[in-house]
Amino acid sequence: MVSFTASEAKIQFGEVINKAQREPVSITKNGKPSVVVISADDYAEIEQLKLQTLRSKLAHSLAQAKAGQIHDIETVFDGLMKDL
Incomplete structure (x- = not known):
C-alpha cells in the first residue's frame, strides 16, 4: 500500500487520487495511520x-x-x- 503524509497528500492530491484508483492509499498524520483512500x-x-x-x-x-x-x-x- 502506498503511503503519504497528510502534508504530502495535500500538496499531491491529484497523485493520491490517481494511485487510489489502483490500490488503497494510506495517509499518515503525526507519523500514525490516519485514513485510507480507496476508489469509489x-x-x-x-x-x-x-x-x-x-x-x-x-x-x-x-x-x-x-x-x-x-x-x-x-x-x-x-x-x-x-x-x-
Whole structure:
C-alpha cells in the first residue's frame, strides 16, 4: 500500500487520487495511520459485503426464531456487537 503524509497528500492530491484508483492509499498524520483512500468501486464493494454480512446474520436469526431458538435481546446484540 502506498503511503503519504497528510502534508504530502495535500500538496499531491491529484497523485493520491490517481494511485487510489489502483490500490488503497494510506495517509499518515503525526507519523500514525490516519485514513485510507480507496476508489469509489472498492468502497461500493466493501459496502456491498457489509450489507451481505448483515443480511446473512438476519437470515440466521430468523431461522433460529422459526426453529424456536429464541434468545434474549442482550445475547443477540452481544453477538452482533462483537464484530464491531
